[in-house]
Amino acid sequence: MLKIPNKFASPLIILLLISVSAVAGEKLNVVTTLTDFADIAKQIGGDKVEAFAIAKGYQDPHFVDPKPSYIIKLQKADLFVHGGMDLESGWVPPLLEGARNANILPGAKGHVDASKGVHLLEVPSGDPAQLRAQGDIHIYGNPHYWLDPVRGKQIAENICAALSRLQPQNEAYFKSNLEAFTKKIDAKVAEWQALMQPYNGVKIVAFHNSWPYFDERFGFDIVAFIEPKPGIPPTPKHLAAVIDQMNQIGVKVIIVEPYYSKDPCNLVASKTGAKVLELATAVDGAPEVKSYLDVFDYNLKKLIAAFQQIAEAGNNGK
Amino acid sequence: MFQQNWRQILFSLFSFVIAFIPARELQAQAPAGRSAASLNPAISVIGTFLGTAASAEAFRKNIDLGLHEAEFSFQAYVDPYAKADFFVAFGRHGSNPLAAEGEEGGLEPALEEAYLTALSLPYSLKVKAGIFRSAFGKLNLSHPHAYPFADLPAAYVNFLGDEGLSDAGVSINWLVPNPFHYFQELTFEFTSASAESRSFAKAAGNKFLYLAHLKNFFDLTENATLEIGLSGAFGPNDLDGHITKLGGLDFTYKWKPLRRNRYQSFTLMAETIFNHRHEAGGARVKSKGFYGFANYQLAKRWFLGGRYDYAEFPESGERHDRAVSGVLGFYATEFQKFEWQLGRIKPAGQDGYFQILLRGVFVIGAHGAHEY
Numbered sequence: 001m002l003k004i005p006n007k008f009a010s011p012l013i014i015l016l017l018i019s020v021s022a023v024a025g026e027k028l029n030v031v032t033t034l035t036d037f038a039d040i041a042k043q044i045g046g047d048k049v050e051a052f053a054i055a056k057g058y059q060d061p062h063f064v065d066p067k068p069s070y071i072i073k074l075q076k077a078d079l080f081v082h083g084g085m086d087l088e089s090g091w092v093p094p095l096l097e098g099a100r101n102a103n104i105l106p107g108a109k110g111h112v113d114a115s116k117g118v119h120l121l122e123v124p125s126g127d128p129a130q131l132r133a134q135g136d137i138h139i140y141g142n143p144h145y146w147l148d149p150v151r152g153k154q155i156a157e158n159i160c161a162a163l164s165r166l167q168p169q170n171e172a173y174f175k176s177n178l179e180a181f182t183k184k185i186d187a188k189v190a191e192w193q194a195l196m197q198p199y200n201g202v203k204i205v206a207f208h209n210s211w212p213y214f215d216e217r218f219g220f221d222i223v224a225f226i227e228p229k230p231g232i233p234p235t236p237k238h239l240a241a242v243i244d245q246m247n248q249i250g251v252k253v254i255i256v257e258p259y260y261s262k263d264p265c266n267l268v269a270s271k272t273g274a275k276v277l278e279l280a281t282a283v284d285g286a287p288e289v290k291s292y293l294d295v296f297d298y299n300l301k302k303l304i305a306a307f308q309q310i311a312e313a314g315n316n317g318k
Numbered sequence: 319m320f321q322q323n324w325r326q327i328l329f330s331l332f333s334f335v336i337a338f339i340p341a342r343e344l345q346a347q348a349p350a351g352r353s354a355a356s357l358n359p360a361i362s363v364i365g366t367f368l369g370t371a372a373s374a375e376a377f378r379k380n381i382d383l384g385l386h387e388a389e390f391s392f393q394a395y396v397d398p399y400a401k402a403d404f405f406v407a408f409g410r411h412g413s414n415p416l417a418a419e420g421e422e423g424g425l426e427p428a429l430e431e432a433y434l435t436a437l438s439l440p441y442s443l444k445v446k447a448g449i450f451r452s453a454f455g456k457l458n459l460s461h462p463h464a465y466p467f468a469d470l471p472a473a474y475v476n477f478l479g480d481e482g483l484s485d486a487g488v489s490i491n492w493l494v495p496n497p498f499h500y501f502q503e504l505t506f507e508f509t510s511a512s513a514e515s516r517s518f519a520k521a522a523g524n525k526f527l528y529l530a531h532l533k534n535f536f537d538l539t540e541n542a543t544l545e546i547g548l549s550g551a552f553g554p555n556d557l558d559g560h561i562t563k564l565g566g567l568d569f570t571y572k573w574k575p576l577r578r579n580r581y582q583s584f585t586l587m588a589e590t591i592f593n594h595r596h597e598a599g600g601a602r603v604k605s606k607g608f609y610g611f612a613n614y615q616l617a618k619r620w621f622l623g624g625r626y627d628y629a630e631f632p633e634s635g636e637r638h639d640r641a642v643s644g645v646l647g648f649y650a651t652e653f654q655k656f657e658w659q660l661g662r663i664k665p666a667g668q669d670g671y672f673q674i675l676l677r678g679v680f681v682i683g684a685h686g687a688h689e690y
């Protein structure tokens with residue numbers, strides 16, 4: 001029980017009570033590492049949240065600089081959402097430690113690991129001490145899971161649970177938004193899979209291993225990477241091997257993330273007649289990509305257009 | 319050596335308890351969920367190789383190559399309120415193996431840093447207690463293996479010490495609220511002044527070293543940032559407690575386009591240290607040191623930089639060291655880098671000479687995040 005002396009109420013306590021009541025009516029301040037999480041938080045939180053993403057959509061999520069200005073954002077956050085799986089381990093820890101915000105530290109109510117409950121791919125087996133010999137491998141598995149919209153539903157569920165924890169009075173509202181979001185995804189996934197149906201098993205080449213969740217969902221097949229190992233820049237020898245492989249099995253599409261140099265891809269394309277497609281890995285990864293669903297609309301549209309063009313060129317050639 | 323460290327630890331723990339008690343009362347919060355595996359602290363080992371060749375006759379050896387330092391770090395959250403960091407290094411002293419003396423033996427162990435950080439204090443405070451690198455200037459807070467050059471600038475060596483300034487005590491750090499919402503951080507430290515440094519020394523009685531640092535950080539554009547820091551230190555320089563005052567001004571401009579931050583960047587940094595020293599018999603010394611450094615990223619893994627050094631001495635503003643160096647950096651991965659440095663060194667009162675430094679740094683284990 002809190003006892004406040006009637007006449008000599010501590011100014012500090014009054015101040016505290018005023019600020020607490022003010023916060024209750026305000027929007028929840030959500031800070032996320034990636035733009036996709038911010039967009040999902042907005043869709044679930046609706047007008048009850050304000051969301052800010054630290055990494056820009058066209059930025060490499062592995063290598064964001066922990067600028068002190070982000071500490072100011074985190075200091076005022078009610079909820080912090082990150083991808084987990086040590087994707088952001090190079091830049092999130094100094095920001096969290098600098099933020100002096102106990103509400104968003106690991107284990108606190110306002111700390112969300114978006115990967116919770118997500119079925120992960122490429123979880124490495126074998127001796128962890130040998131892992132880095134394979135390049136920039138993530139010990140918990142491939143961290144690019146938000147590129148599968150079905151797994152996106154789990155991310156939304158995690159965010160919904162956290163928002164409900166912080167504002168139990170709005171739980172019903174968050175849950176109904178979650179339901180609407182889930183329904184929208186289910187409908188869109190059916191539509192996208194139907195569009196991709198004719199291209200099931202088409203072989204393509206990618207720059208970095210960002211796409212295992214994306215290709216698993218939409219049925220094409222990544223046969224090689226421009227990077228010899230994740231995070232290791234391409235060598236002429238490796239590129240020559242990729243060119244050989246592409247020419248042998250007739251691969252005509254190379255996909256690349258917005259933040260990597262296009263030079264090695266263009267070089268390989270010039271020797272194989274392939275098309276280089278820059279795909280979005282997150283919301284704002286391209287100017288047209290404004291929402292989580294746009295990521296898939298944009299990427300699949302680009303891929304399908306390229307597949308169609310190649311098919312037509314093939315027919316004309318005959 | 320170790321005895322000295324234990325005294326420092328006890329002093330720090332005592333100070334920490336004082337600083338820490340209110341935090342426990344103010345914060346009530348669910349403890350962090352932990353699995354058995356995460357109970358182990360994050361461990362990493364950083365190895366530094368250093369090769370040196372110099373054209374000066376004066377050195378005992380003028381070509382040297384070897385393991386310069388092996389640093390072990392252990393870092394973990396203690397509980398929901400605090401984090402602990404330990405750095406133990408086996409190394410040679412000083413950044414230049416040729417200049418140091420009496421190190422024919424193996425690598426000496428030293429507790430470089432050992433501190434607890436309270437993370438959940440009210441009023442935007444953060445408190446650190448233990449042995450730590452002092453918040454003076456820009457470079458001093460980070461470990462030398464993280465620097466983009468192979469040796470410490472002469473101003474640091476002359477005024478702060480061969481490896482920079484670190485000491486045992488308490489550091490209180492406040493995120494200053496301001497109407498413009500830019501990052502402004504005020505650090506206040508009081509430490510025992512017992513660690514090795516050129517400007518300060520342990521005095522008889524309770525004479526501490528007091529230090530303050532104000533860090534201002536601005537986003538100029540999405541791709542460019544500016545940091546301006548002000549530092550001041552005040553502490554005894556001899557057994558009788560004569561005082562040295564150090565002032566510092568640091569400036570760091572970085573350009574790093576977000577979309578291409580792995581391929582292109584440019585950094586310009588400069589620091590000045592001002593010294594005002596009182597000596598026995600009423601003598602006063604005023605002196606200063608400066609360095610300026612520019613670093614341009616040539617390609618994803620290649621950096622080219624240049625540094626100018628000018629440094630007077632704590633005891634004299636009449637004499638000065640000067641140096642000009644060029645450094646080529648190759649950052650193979652986040653876990654391994656090399657620096658080749660060619661310098662023209664002109665020590666005070668001696669002939670100038672050329673020096674080549676070759677440094678390799680590698681890390682295994684949980685790799686720590688980099689400060690910006």
Ligand SMILES: [Zn+2]
Binds near residue numbers: 143209210230
């Ligand atoms: Zn990756």
